[in-house]
Amino acid sequence: MRDDEWEDFLWSVNNFCDNHDIVVPNLTACYVEDDMKHLKTQLDHYKLDVFKDPKFKDVDSLPELCRLLVETKKSMIYFIIDRLICLVLNLPVSTAATERAFSGMKLLKTxxxxxxxxxxxxxxxxxxxxxxxxxxxxxxxxxxxxxxxxxxxxxxx
Incomplete structure (x- = not known):
């Protein structure tokens, strides 16, 4: 998949998201000071809105929170928070792959x-x-x- 199928896979994921009105965050975008100001504002509103919403009462994991934010369309309102959650959810996967590669290189590159x-x-x-x-x-x-x-x-x- 790394060599030949990644572009097709990425296209199909983007196509799926477009068909289901799912916003695909640009995870490579740079985040500037304006985003930090918006984040503070969004967090203040998020505390008032989401904490009081009964749909979010029994949420006990980040993937579940992410799913509910999309289902309730609150991911569009709190787009920076949604972006942060996506980044946090992807972090263990990307870190594990990198760590595994470096561990392997230590063993192989004697x-x-x-x-x-x-x-x-x-x-x-x-x-x-x-x-x-x-x-x-x-x-x-x-x-x-x-x-x-x-x-x-x-x-x-």
Whole structure:
């Protein structure tokens, strides 16, 4: 998905959001001082509005809060708060992937392998990070396939 399918996936998510009137926040946008002023105002109104709304009474998690904000269309009113919640919900996923990659690099990039080319290191890192998938690969099957390719070339000559 990282190499070939990301653009298609992102397009389908944006298309889904457009079809269901879901605002897609720009998570790469810069936040300036005006946003901080708006945040303070939105928080003040949020305390008065959402805390008194019975629909929000039993909310006990951020994903549930995010879902209710969208369902009640309050995510449009409190757009900066909604943006912050989205960022917080995405943080553990992006942090975990980065930590996993650096841990893998520490194991793979030893002094003996220090002169490894970037492309080869990238391929080895992907195998290490996605090792659950890699363990499912039948190595004997791959070896047999390559062996058949070699024999086929010899037969053609």
């Amino acid at each position: 002094p003996l392998r220090n002169k490894m080319e970037h492309e080869y290191l990238n391929n080895v890192m992907i195998l290490y990070i996605e090792r659950e998938i890699a363990h499912e690969i039948d190595i004997d099957y791959i070896i047999d396939r390559f062996d058949l390719l070699k024999n086929r070339r010899l037969r053609l000559k």
